[in-house]
Amino acid sequence: MKVKICGITDVFTALQAVECGADALGFVFAESKRKISPAAAREIIDQLPEYVEKIGVFVNERKEMIDEIIAEANLTMIQFHGDETPEFCESFSVPVVKALSINDGEDFEQLADYSNQWFLLDSPSGKYRGGNGTSFNWELLSGRQFTDKKIILAGGLAIDNVEQAIAIACPDMVDVSSGVETDGKKDVAKIKAFIEKAKKNNH
Incomplete structure (x- = not known):
């Protein structure tokens, strides 16, 4: 099971997350308490191993701005939480x-x-698009096949429910942000425990 830790804002947490087994890190460039500047993201990304996906998170941002940030921060993927059209995504x-x-x-x-x-x-959606710490009914995914699509499960995941979520929804990756925080800050002990649980039944 691949794991993405979203809302990374500092080098220490990023490196610790990778050491614990994170496959992807998310950097938020939209309005959020976890927002980061492209320059700050680049400082972190430059210290990460190549195999880790560096994903920029955007909401209804202009294409020119996104392209600039991809280049400046050296992102390997981008994630859209707004009303982006299929044509825009292509x-x-x-x-x-x-x-x-x-x-x-x-x-x-x-x-x-x-x-x-x-x-x-x-x-x-709650106050922010994504990152609200609430989950949807995972049973909706149970037994559902998505040909040629890869699914990242997000929303309300935490140490105590990630195994259950994976068992029900069978995603390709799980994504966590607030579920590995203490008082609004990333907690390395929680990140480690979350990744261990998520990868526990890896085959």
């Missing part, structure tokens, strides 16, 4: 993850509209 040089809010089974029909391979399935 216009970038790096792989795109499209985040979709899941309320019911009909929401999965949106996947067919997009040609990108990766989708992040999240709980319905």
Whole structure:
């Protein structure tokens, strides 16, 4: 099971997360308490191993700005949490993850509209798009096959429920942000415990 730790803002946490087994790190360039500047993200990314995906998170940002940040921060993937169209998602040089809010089974029909391979399935929007720490009904994913699509499960994941979430939803990757924080800050002990649980039943 691949694990993405989102909302990384400092080198120490990034390196610790990678040491614990994180496969991807997320850097938020949208309005969020975890927002980071492209220059600060680049400082962190320059110290990361090549195999780790460096994913920039955006909400309804202009293409020119996204392209600039991809170059400046040296991102390997980008993740969209806004109202980005399929055409917009196809216009970038790096792989795109499209985040979709899941309320019911009909929401999965949106996947067919997009040609990108990766989708992040999240709980319905709260104050910020994503990063609200609430989960949706994972049973909606149970037994569902997505041909040629890769699923990242997000929203409300934490140490105590990630094994259950993986067992029910069978995603390709799990994504956590607030679930590995203490008082709004990333907690390395929680990151380690989360990754251990997520990868426990790896085959």
